[in-house]
Amino acid sequence: MNDNLALSDDILMSVEKPARYIGNEVNAVYKDPDKVDIRFVMCFPDVYEIGMSHLGIQILYDMFNKFEDTWCERVYSPWPDLDAIMRKEKLPLFALESQQPIKDFDFLGITLQYEMCYTNILQILDLAGIPLYSSERTWDDPIVFGGGPCSYNPEPVAEFFDIFYIGEGETRYREFLDLYKKLKGTGISRNDFLIEASKIPGMYVPSLYEIKYNDDFTIRSIEPMHPSVPRKITKEVVKDLNDTFFPTAPVVPYLKSYSDRINLEIQRGCIRGCRFCQAGQVYRPVRERSIDFLLDTAVSSLKNTGFDEITLSSLSSSDYSKLDELIEGLIKYCDENNINISLPSLRIDAFSLDIMSKIQDVKKSSLTFAPEAGSQRLRDIINKNLTVQNILNGCEQAFIGGWNKVKLYFMLGLPFENDEDINGIANLANDIAALYYETVPKEKRMGRAQITVSTSFFVPKPFTPFQWASQDRKEDFIDKAYRTRKAISGVLNQKSIKYNWHETDTSVLEGVFARGDRRLSKVILNAYKKGCIFDAWSEYYKNDLWLEAFEECGISMDHYTTRERPDDEIFPWDMLDCGVSKEFLLREWHKAKEGVPSPNCKEKCNGCGAASFGVGICRTHKQ
Amino acid sequence: MRSGIFRCWYMQDSQAVKYRVKFSKKGALRYISHLDVMRYFQKVIRRAEIPVKYSEGFSPHQLLSFAYPLSLGYTSDGEYLDMVMTERVNEEEALRRLNECSESGIKILAVKELDEKARNCMACVFAASYNITIREKITLPDDFCKKVIDFFGQETIPVNKPKKKNGGSVLIDLKQYLYDFRMIDDRTFYICVNSGSETNIRPDFVAGSVCEYCNVVPNENPFYIHRVEIYENISDNENVELRALI
Known part of the structure; x- marks a missing residue:
């Protein structure tokens, strides 16, 4: 317990939800600062309730604090109300546990979960009093680490970070901390230390690479500036997910976070290889955790936290090989202890529905399916491997089981999309509604079928087969959303269908950063200085300021978004290697153009390159 | 919380026993809202493995009733909640277990069995x-x-x-x-x-x-x-x- 708070009572009483800033949560770790060598602070650059929902930080927090010489704390973005007060009163940003300024820490680790948090990174550095550019920092500043999915192309924020950790955090931090302890204080310069650090696998030090550009604004070359710095940084992979760090006593927030439950990661990676999906490529190969590990972890973490819900998380839970056994084991404990189980990311099949009906209240819940595209042609292009028949069968089983609410997720703006694909969304929704009325006799219906169609706009991501594709313009997005709405209002069962779509401006900006390069750092800083912050929050997103920022820096957004890349273009992230080869991705891109799907990893190895890690499904296949 | 569900439910189960819990709220935890305190106790009770009674239905909830919301920012030495247990428990043991599972800012001061006919704390x-x-x-x-x-x-x-x-x-x-x-x-x-x-x-x-x-x-x-x-x-x-x- 630490009652010595950084913020005064007057400040805490004047901001929304002061519990965001007081720490002291159940299972938060407190250590004596005099008895540790290393002070680490992990940051999720968004508001507390979002950040506290994130499993990755909980894993690393647990890991670092198991190291006796290290105290790892947490920090989140102060909400705009507190942000204004901290600037006015010149209060330094502090870590939740010790309530001490993070500028005095050895390390600040920032997770990059989505592109729209980039200005919040600058907010964190700025409020902490840490120079924004890595090049301006000294030994008086913490070493600033980046990690998480966006670090697979960290270039737009590369100049703000000292090191990016590429891949899974469980593997190399110990080695890194030992190096730090050995070298710090020996008189070594910060830059020389970073050169030493870059020799540890998975450590990408952006300042050690020189990027040269062509006249047409594309990249000509990426060169390490020092002979001992590796040309390629290969992502780190946990070899055995049953023998690694995983928290059994995660921190329990007082505030209701977005994920107010135990988050149990049952496997990492995905066998499917959908061509739009970055997670499906960069987390390869699929590695499952054992039933024993999962049941033990589930029980102890429920006991240690008091949560009344547990969610089994993975990219595609139906593909976990012993899902039925796991659920059976969990149901027994959970029923006895009044604990709910939630299972997102299931594919449409009868088996899934059987499980769902065991763990959910059919009357209240809705089923969510993600066909992603409206026609079979386009689903083949994106390699979704899902037929109309699969979808309709799944829905029919659901209707028989008593569900009447179905949510359908689609993407607009996928490569090679045409009018028929858009009409296909409306027709599929209509067919599903019609199927409800055919399947469920009038007297058994719980009112009308409730089909919710949601579309988001496709943003091509690095390390996917679609990294070469052009992204739609804002006008195309709006037009396609309009046409989808019109098509839906034209079908017979339109009264049973509700349509939502995602905003367009942020999709464009997300697209710029997703495949952006280092020259964008100055745009992000410019936008931040103009007042852009919390861009992921529509009420704070200021598109006009972003447009001004690009204009003033003389950088065109279209260069990054709407341009289809030639096969041999050098990408800003080409110094990184996620295990899946560029050749494989290119092969997949060409197959997409021909509308040819690929088998999943369980059916047949496609030779993506991830077998080089020699773990998980790649190893099983070999045997 | 003021609804009558708490009492009428309790009447139906002869095994169930009603307890009153007194606690304090101090230090940094005074910035936790009443709603958060309620959710906090649900978790404390689970961690302490107290045999609390749950409501019927598909998503059962613990039968708890809080006396009187404390405004955010106030401290207190006199907070109360009532809970229904499935069986009689040792008051000292319950007190000890609840405190072991609570942060020091919220300290359990007393646990007392109530008379079968006692009104719930909010009504009192x-x-x-x-x-x-x-x-x-x-x-x-x-x-x-x-x-x-x-x-x-x-x-x-x-x-x-x-x-x-x-x-x-x-x-x-x-x-x-x-x-x-x-x-x-x-x-x-x-x-x-x-x-x-x-x-x-x-x-x-x-x-x-x-x-x-x-x-x-x-x-x-x-x-x-x-x-x-x-x-x-x-x-x-x-x-x-x-x-x-x-």
Whole structure:
């Protein structure tokens, strides 16, 4: 317990939800600062309730604090109300546990979960009093680490970070901390230390690479500036997910976070290889955790936290090989202890529905399916491997089981999309509604079928087969959303269908950063200085300021978004290697153009390159 | 929370036993809202493996009932909740286990079995006592103490009490709802006031009225308020006889 708070009572009483800033949560770790060598602070650059929902930080927090010489704390973005007060009163940003300024820490680790948090990174550095550019920092500043999915192309924020950790955090931090302890204080310069650090696998030090550009604004070359710095940084992979760090006593927030439950990661990676999906490529190969590990972890973490819900998380839970056994084991404990189980990311099949009906209240819940595209042609292009028949069968089983609410997720703006694909969304929704009325006799219906169609706009991501594709313009997005709405209002069962779509401006900006390069750092800083912050929050997103920022820096957004890349273009992230080869991705891109799907990893190895890690499904296949 | 579900449910199960829990809320945890405290206790009870009774239905919830919400920022030595257990438990053991599973800012002070017919704690609330401190940042006149004593010593204490709805205020005699008063130090006084569901006298309202009487301008966040105790009225006539909920 630490009652010595950084913020005064007057400040805490004047901001929304002061519990965001007081720490002291159940299972938060407190250590004596005099008895540790290393002070680490992990940051999720968004508001507390979002950040506290994130499993990755909980894993690393647990890991670092198991190291006796290290105290790892947490920090989140102060909400705009507190942000204004901290600037006015010149209060330094502090870590939740010790309530001490993070500028005095050895390390600040920032997770990059989505592109729209980039200005919040600058907010964190700025409020902490840490120079924004890595090049301006000294030994008086913490070493600033980046990690998480966006670090697979960290270039737009590369100049703000000292090191990016590429891949899974469980593997190399110990080695890194030992190096730090050995070298710090020996008189070594910060830059020389970073050169030493870059020799540890998975450590990408952006300042050690020189990027040269062509006249047409594309990249000509990426060169390490020092002979001992590796040309390629290969992502780190946990070899055995049953023998690694995983928290059994995660921190329990007082505030209701977005994920107010135990988050149990049952496997990492995905066998499917959908061509739009970055997670499906960069987390390869699929590695499952054992039933024993999962049941033990589930029980102890429920006991240690008091949560009344547990969610089994993975990219595609139906593909976990012993899902039925796991659920059976969990149901027994959970029923006895009044604990709910939630299972997102299931594919449409009868088996899934059987499980769902065991763990959910059919009357209240809705089923969510993600066909992603409206026609079979386009689903083949994106390699979704899902037929109309699969979808309709799944829905029919659901209707028989008593569900009447179905949510359908689609993407607009996928490569090679045409009018028929858009009409296909409306027709599929209509067919599903019609199927409800055919399947469920009038007297058994719980009112009308409730089909919710949601579309988001496709943003091509690095390390996917679609990294070469052009992204739609804002006008195309709006037009396609309009046409989808019109098509839906034209079908017979339109009264049973509700349509939502995602905003367009942020999709464009997300697209710029997703495949952006280092020259964008100055745009992000410019936008931040103009007042852009919390861009992921529509009420704070200021598109006009972003447009001004690009204009003033003389950088065109279209260069990054709407341009289809030639096969041999050098990408800003080409110094990184996620295990899946560029050749494989290119092969997949060409197959997409021909509308040819690929088998999943369980059916047949496609030779993506991830077998080089020699773990998980790649190893099983070999045997 | 004021619904009757709690009582009528309890009547149906002869095995179930009702307990009252008293706790304090202090330090950094005073910035946790009432809603968060409720969710906090659900988890404490699970961690402590207390045999709490759950409601029926597809998403069962624990049968808990809190006495009287504490405003965010206040501290307290007198918070209460009632819970139904599936079986009789040892009070000392329950107290120990709850404390082991609670952060030190929320400390369990007592666990007591209730009579089968006891009203739930929310229905019992009749009055509450507070220590109210005027913060140092507010300049007080030299004769502040005397004036506060004058204020509470009046034959009648006419004050404009804000209405719950549609704004506006109604003139009441605070004296009728005041059961105790004393000065604690130069800036702190103790009051015990009515907290019934109909005429709930808020401590910050009383403090504001005191300031008005003393010509003190209370700016932002002027008071530090600590709840001392919550009382029920055990008198069976028109008089008021207060007894702490435990």
